[in-house]
Amino acid sequence: MAKKIPMLEIKNLHVSVGGKEILKGLDLSVGTGEIHAIMGPNGSGKSTLSHVIAGRQGYEITGGRIVYKGEDLTGMEPEVRAAKGIFLAFQYPVEIPGVANTTFLKEAINAIRRYRGEPELDAMQFLKLMRQKTKDLGISEDMLKRAVNVGFSGGEKKRNEILQMAILNPTLAVLDETDSGLDIDALKIVAAGVNSLRSPERSTLIITHYQRLLDYIVPDQVHVLANGRIQRSGGKELALELEKKGYAEFGEAAA
Amino acid sequence: MTNLSTTEQPFVAAFDAARPGLPGAGLGWLAALRDTGIARFKALGLPTPKLEAWKYTRLRPLEDTRYRPVTDADGRATVDLVPSILAAGKDRPRLVFVNGRLNEQLSNRRGLPTGVRVQCLRDALAADAGWVEKHLAGIGKADSQSLLALNTAMMDSGLVFRVERGVVVEQPIEAVFIGGLTAHPVAYFPRNLIVIEDGAQATLVTHHAGAGVGAYLANAVTEVEVGRGAKLRHYRVQAESRDATHLTTTHVRVGRDASYENFTLAIGGRLSRNEISVRMEGEGGHCSVNGAYLMRGREHCDNTTLIEHLVPRTTCREVFKGVLDDESRAVFQGRIVVHKDAQKTDGHQLCKALLLSTGAEIDAKPELEIYADDVKCSHGATTGQLDETALFYLRSRGVPEALARNLLVQSFLGEALDEITSDEVRQALTDKIVHALPAVCYLAEEWKTG
Numbered sequence: 001m002a003k004k005i006p007m008l009e010i011k012n013l014h015v016s017v018g019g020k021e022i023l024k025g026l027d028l029s030v031g032t033g034e035i036h037a038i039m040g041p042n043g044s045g046k047s048t049l050s051h052v053i054a055g056r057q058g059y060e061i062t063g064g065r066i067v068y069k070g071e072d073l074t075g076m077e078p079e080v081r082a083a084k085g086i087f088l089a090f091q092y093p094v095e096i097p098g099v100a101n102t103t104f105l106k107e108a109i110n111a112i113r114r115y116r117g118e119p120e121l122d123a124m125q126f127l128k129l130m131r132q133k134t135k136d137l138g139i140s141e142d143m144l145k146r147a148v149n150v151g152f153s154g155g156e157k158k159r160n161e162i163l164q165m166a167i168l169n170p171t172l173a174v175l176d177e178t179d180s181g182l183d184i185d186a187l188k189i190v191a192a193g194v195n196s197l198r199s200p201e202r203s204t205l206i207i208t209h210y211q212r213l214l215d216y217i218v219p220d221q222v223h224v225l226a227n228g229r230i231q232r233s234g235g236k237e238l239a240l241e242l243e244k245k246g247y248a249e250f251g252e253a254a255a
Numbered sequence: 256m257t258n259l260s261t262t263e264q265p266f267v268a269a270f271d272a273a274r275p276g277l278p279g280a281g282l283g284w285l286a287a288l289r290d291t292g293i294a295r296f297k298a299l300g301l302p303t304p305k306l307e308a309w310k311y312t313r314l315r316p317l318e319d320t321r322y323r324p325v326t327d328a329d330g331r332a333t334v335d336l337v338p339s340i341l342a343a344g345k346d347r348p349r350l351v352f353v354n355g356r357l358n359e360q361l362s363n364r365r366g367l368p369t370g371v372r373v374q375c376l377r378d379a380l381a382a383d384a385g386w387v388e389k390h391l392a393g394i395g396k397a398d399s400q401s402l403l404a405l406n407t408a409m410m411d412s413g414l415v416f417r418v419e420r421g422v423v424v425e426q427p428i429e430a431v432f433i434g435g436l437t438a439h440p441v442a443y444f445p446r447n448l449i450v451i452e453d454g455a456q457a458t459l460v461t462h463h464a465g466a467g468v469g470a471y472l473a474n475a476v477t478e479v480e481v482g483r484g485a486k487l488r489h490y491r492v493q494a495e496s497r498d499a500t501h502l503t504t505t506h507v508r509v510g511r512d513a514s515y516e517n518f519t520l521a522i523g524g525r526l527s528r529n530e531i532s533v534r535m536e537g538e539g540g541h542c543s544v545n546g547a548y549l550m551r552g553r554e555h556c557d558n559t560t561l562i563e564h565l566v567p568r569t570t571c572r573e574v575f576k577g578v579l580d581d582e583s584r585a586v587f588q589g590r591i592v593v594h595k596d597a598q599k600t601d602g603h604q605l606c607k608a609l610l611l612s613t614g615a616e617i618d619a620k621p622e623l624e625i626y627a628d629d630v631k632c633s634h635g636a637t638t639g640q641l642d643e644t645a646l647f648y649l650r651s652r653g654v655p656e657a658l659a660r661n662l663l664v665q666s667f668l669g670e671a672l673d674e675i676t677s678d679e680v681r682q683a684l685t686d687k688i689v690h691a692l693p694a695v696c697y698l699a700e701e702w703k704t705g
Contacts, residue, residue, distance in 0.1 A: 054651045057643070082653035094648040098669025099662050104652070107662070112653040147666075164652060 005070045007032045007172055007203040008053075014063035015045075015052050022048040024228035025064065030172075033200040037214055038207045039239060040225035041247040046207045047091060049225070050176040053205075054088035055081050068172065082108075083115035087170035089161040091177040096148040101160065102130065104148050105167055112168060133166045137193050155186030162193035173197070174205045179213040191216030211243040226250035262318050263301050267293065269442075270408050273324045277411055278377035284388050285380070292407030299401035311586040311618040312557045316500040316526050322442035322472050324411065330356025332436035337361055338464045340492055340683045341429050348373065349429040354436055355412050355443025355473070370422035371457070372415065373430075376446055379415040387415070390448055394478035394506045397532065403504045406476040410446035413475070417448075418455040420482075427458040427490075427680060435467035435496045442472040449489070453482035453510075458677055459489050465496025465523060472500045479507040479515070483537065486514045490680050492687060495524035497552060504530045509569075511537025518675050520684050521548040521556050522691040528557040535562070535569035535597075543572040547671040547684075549664070549691055550583035550615075557586040564597035564627075573604040576671035578664050579615035590622040591632065598627050604634035609667050611641065611660075661692040 008030040015023040022045045030036050040046050052059045053066060055078035066073045073081060096104065109129075110120040121129065134141055139159055149157050158178055165173055175194065179187055194204065194217050206217060214222070214236065222238040224231045224247070231250045232238065259267060270293050279285040301317060302309040330353050337344070337351050350373055351361035357375035367373060379387050397403060414430045432445070451457055463473070473495075481487050495501050501524045509515045519529050533542050548556045562571045577585050585608060593600045608617040621634045641663055649659035668688055675681040 051647075054647075056647050056651075077656070078647060078650040079653050079655050079659075082651055088651050090648060090651075094642070094645045096645060096649075096663070096666050098666040098673075104649070104654075104662070107654050107658060108649075108652040111655055111658065115653070168652065 004032070006030060007034070007069060008205070009067040010064070011067070012064035013052075013061065013066060015048055016060045016062050017048060017058060021062070022228055023052070026225070026229055028223065028230060030203050030205060032203055034220045035198070035204045035206065035217065037219040037222045037239060038205060038225050039209070039211070039222060039242055041250070042209065044226045045228045046209075046225055047176055050088055050174045050205075050207050053174055054078055054086060079111065080115070082168070083112045085171035087165050087168055087173045089158075089165060089173065089175045089178050091180055093149050093157040093161055095150045097150050099148050101144045101146060101148050105130070105164065108164070109167055129167065133163060136196060137163055137166060138189065139163055154181040155183070155189070158182060158186065158190050159193065162190055166193070166197060171201060172203050172205070174207065176207045177209065178206070179208055179210060187213065188216060211239040214239045224250060259297060259300060265321060266405060267297065269324050273409065273411070277409070279380040279384065282380065282384055288392055289408045292404045292409075295398065295404035296401055296408060299399070299404060302401055308559065308588070312526075312528055312555065314526070316470070316472065320440050320470055320472075322440045324409070325355045325437070325441045325443045327356060329354040329437050329441060330358060334358070334361060334433060334436070334466060337431055337433065338462065338466070338494070339429065339431065340460050340462045340687065341427060341679065342683070344429060347426065347429065349431060350375070350414060352412065352414075352430070352432045352445070354434060354441060354471070355432070355445060357412060368422065368424055370419035371424055371428075372417040373428060374415050376410065376413040376415055376448070379448070387448070390450055390478065390480065391446070392478075394480055394508050397506070400504060402474055402502055403476050406444045406446060406474050406504070409444040409474075410476070411444050413445035414447045414461070416459060417450045418452060418457045420452040421454040423455065424457040427460050427677060429460045429462060432461065432463045432473070433466045434463070434471045434473060434499055435465040435469045437467070437469045437471065440470040440472070442474065445473065445475040447475065447477040449477065449479040449487070451481050451485040451487045454484045455482065456486040457488070458680070459487065460492070460680060461490070462492045462494070463501060464494045465499050468496060468498065470498035473502065475503040477503065477505040479505065481507065481509050481513040481515045483510045484512045485510065488516045488677055488680075490675070490677070490684070491517070491519040491529075492684065493519065493521040493524055493527055493529070494687070494691075495527065497523065497525055497554070499524045501527040503528070505532070507531065507533040507542070509533060509535050509537065509540040509542050512539040513537060514540070515542040516676060517542070517544045518684075519546040519558070520687060521546070521550070522687065524554060524556070526555045528559065530559040532561040533563065533571070535564045535571065536566060538566050538568045540569045541571070543674060545572075545574045545671055545674040547575070547668045547688070548577040548585060549668070549688060550577070550585060551580040552583060553581070554583045555585070556583070559586070559588040560590065562591045562602070564591070564593045564600040564602070567597055568599045569597065570601040571603070572674070574671050574674050575606045576608070576668055577617070578609045578611060578667060579617060580611040582612070582614040584615065585617045587617065587619045587621070587636070589620070589634070590624065591634070593625040593627050593630050593632065595626045598629045600627060600630040600632065602630070602632040606636040608638045609641065609664070610638060655695060657693065658695045661695065664692060665689065
């Protein structure tokens with residue numbers, strides 16, 4: 001029997017931003033259906049990792065590779081990665097005045113469906129899907145009518161990210177510091193949203209500075225990222241250990 | 256008198272030749288007005304970049320193209336489809352001008368409320384010359400504007416729009432000006448007269464569209480009077496063809512407790528200049544002068560505005576936003592003058608541009624000139640590029656780059672369109688922008704490799 005291909009396989013990845021090397025030989029393997037957490041101090045390269053997986057311009061891969069479902073992502077446009085099932089929940093979701101959330105989501109889902117050769121959703125089908133997803137996640141329909149993230153509270157912005165994730169139904173979700181700026185109630189709501197999307201077909205990469213999000217979303221594996229490399233990997237208990245001891249042993253002070 | 260150049264001489268010669276056939280030829284006062292106009296034009300010559308007000312806009316099409324004045328025959332050119340801004344436009348009251356001439360067959364006056372007059376200048380002169388005499392050239396009389404002087408001499412048609420005292424018109428009324436349907440370059444000189452009498456209210460949409468491929472020059476002057484307590488919403492869409500030159504000079508007088516709202520959307524034209532002067536003459540008056548533009552290729556779009564506060568307690572608001580692609584160029588010259596007696600003036604001006612290519616350029620000159628000491632005035636001007644983070648955000652959700660760019664352009668211009676108080680017109684202009692954006696290719700094959 002052939003060996004099962006992991007959802008995400010990163011090998012000896014070197015990434016430079018603006019000529020400065022941020023990731024310096026990172027290795028990571030995430031199996032299908034698994035939730036992995038990447039923890040690390042500020043400036044360790046956590047956000048760089050999330051952006052480079054999603055294909056942001058200006059993040060230059062100088063060595064190694066990122067393989068998603070057996071396919072090398074190097075040079076692939078961000079929208080193509082999205083169509084192939086990669087989703088990045090932003091640490092700072094962008095405000096887009098004058099573009100309604102529904103318009104944005106409809107353009108996104110239909111672009112992805114077109115790419116996959118599936119028929120586009122008409123207005124009624126789309127509305128039905130939106131109603132269902134907002135209901136599942138406990139999001140007010142009012143949020144859909146407003147311009148993308150404009151005037152949203154920190155919690156609303158993060159919930160909007162989870163809503164987008166639910167609608168686009170990715171196979172690999174990367175959550176970049178989704179817990180930052182959230183109070184405990186907002187954190188619980190967002191975590192419940194992520195948990196409701198748990199599935200044997202979906203892998204999730206949670207990038208975080210703090211352990212607290214992992215109280216609500218229990219990972220299969222925890223990795224410590226510092227100085228541009230994975231320094232240590234372990235089970236969920238590693239997060240608790242980090243919470244106590246900080247990142248000092250990895251050569252950087254806890255922020 | 257200056258020595259006229261080879262660029263100016265043809266206009267003077269054209270005036271001499273066209274004169275007998277111009278509207279109101281038998282009217283002494285009008286003949287005198289035309290004489291004054293041509294004399295001023297001869298004295299001033301065409302504007303050149305040597306003039307401060309024309310520093311950034313050169314009338315190159317007038318140098319490299321020889322235009323002939325339009326004739327009545329040009330006005331009978333076949334039009335397959337009249338482009339309308341408003342939904343079900345052909346069933347609503349509208350006037351249609353073809354190559355600068357009113358076309359009765361395409362126009363529709365049914366459903367016009369009583370107390371509203373919509374006609375072309377020639378008909379207005381024939382029907383009520385006394386009324387026209389009272390208003391024409393009374394509002395727009397800036398001696399330094401040579402294009403206005405040339406129009407005063409040559410005025411050959413135009414829209415006369417009058418709403419009588421106290422009449423409130425709910426529905427927007429549209430005037431469509433179609434150009435580009437001649438084999439040789441033509442020039443026309445519309446003179447529009449808009450009088451909203453005391454307590455009256457109306458919404459007027461003028462739509463300037465290029466239907467053919469011919470080059471043409473429109474040198475228009477619009478005079479607007481908004482009476483005491485009256486309200487005018489005046490929207491303009493400039494969707495001229497790429498060889499068109501669209502020069503328009505507007506003069507507005509806003510009376511006591513009156514309100515004037517102007518919005519110009521420019522999405523096409525080789526060279527355009529939208530020059531507006533508003534005089535706030537009565538206490539409690541408000542004006543807003545706004546615009547959005549979307550230029551590409553080598554198009555040039557100039558918005559030059561002057562708002563003068565002459566009496567206490569008047570307000571103004573000015574928002575211009577534009578997007579420039581390729582090697583297009585825009586000019587914004589916005590001047591707000593608060594005169595000595597205009598205490599408690601409240602003025603706000605904003606000018607923002609988005610440059611989509613390194614070859615695009617904007618020259619912005621916001622100016623506040625304040626002679627009163629108890630006023631509230633602000634202004635701001637910014638120029639930037641598409642937000643790369645926003646672009647990545649949209650693309651990371653699967654939106655192809657070309658569509659993501661369009662959405663961000665739409666988003667950027669939306670802030671200006673939000674100033675439009677008519678829901679119907681705001682929606683219509685938003686749709687117009689969406690259609691003017693580059694087409695997005697949805698074929699998976701093409702954007703996989705792109």
